[in-house]
Amino acid sequence: MLLKHLATISAGHPFRGKIPESPGSGIVAVQMKDASAQGFVNWDDCIETEPTGRRDDFLQVGDILVAARGSRNYAALIDSTLTITGKNAVAAPQFFIVRITAANLLPEYLCWFLNQPPSQRYFELNAEGTLTKAIKRNALDDIPIAVPDLARQQAIVGLANTLQQELRLIEQLRRNGEQMLAAIANELAKNVEDSK
Numbered sequence: 001m002l003l004k005h006l007a008t009i010s011a012g013h014p015f016r017g018k019i020p021e022s023p024g025s026g027i028v029a030v031q032m033k034d035a036s037a038q039g040f041v042n043w044d045d046c047i048e049t050e051p052t053g054r055r056d057d058f059l060q061v062g063d064i065l066v067a068a069r070g071s072r073n074y075a076a077l078i079d080s081t082l083t084i085t086g087k088n089a090v091a092a093p094q095f096f097i098v099r100i101t102a103a104n105l106l107p108e109y110l111c112w113f114l115n116q117p118p119s120q121r122y123f124e125l126n127a128e129g130t131l132t133k134a135i136k137r138n139a140l141d142d143i144p145i146a147v148p149d150l151a152r153q154q155a156i157v158g159l160a161n162t163l164q165q166e167l168r169l170i171e172q173l174r175r176n177g178e179q180m181l182a183a184i185a186n187e188l189a190k191n192v193e194d195s196k
Helices: 081-085 107-114 117-126 137-141 150-194
Strands: 007-011 027-030 064-067 075-077 088-091 095-100
Touching: 007 137, 064 107, 075 107, 095 107, 095 137, 107 150, 117 137
Parallel strands: 027 088
Antiparallel strands: 007 095, 064 075, 064 095
């Protein structure tokens, strides 16, 4: 099925130029630097702002942000962490906001699917521009989406989450190993200095 038959797609908030900071506003702006290719938003890095104009574009849990510009058109899920922040959020204009309308499609699955090689190849083939690549709305509308049954979607999401946890653990082990080796090197260097 095409994405346009499964979801509504809209543009991010139309900020003009740099997004103005407004601490204490209770509204955060999700920018490209705040969303990761692993599919999540780092809410701690989002700046508070006071958007002007329309106020009907606040993000909701289950929305998916798709980076419209750049070398990789990754997708990031707005999960329940948004609710925990207690703030409203808008997306920067460099994102498309995908809001699922189909009852047989999980947001977590769609986000995962959009980040996979077949979708990324589609984005590469349909990107426009020479210096900065961008995908247009009609290209996102027409991306083909495989929609297995809900049980299979849940199994895929579970497997993807397990893999992400394993990768985080591996990264932590790598950092711990580097710190241990640095401590050994510092101790050896100190022993050399002390023996002079």
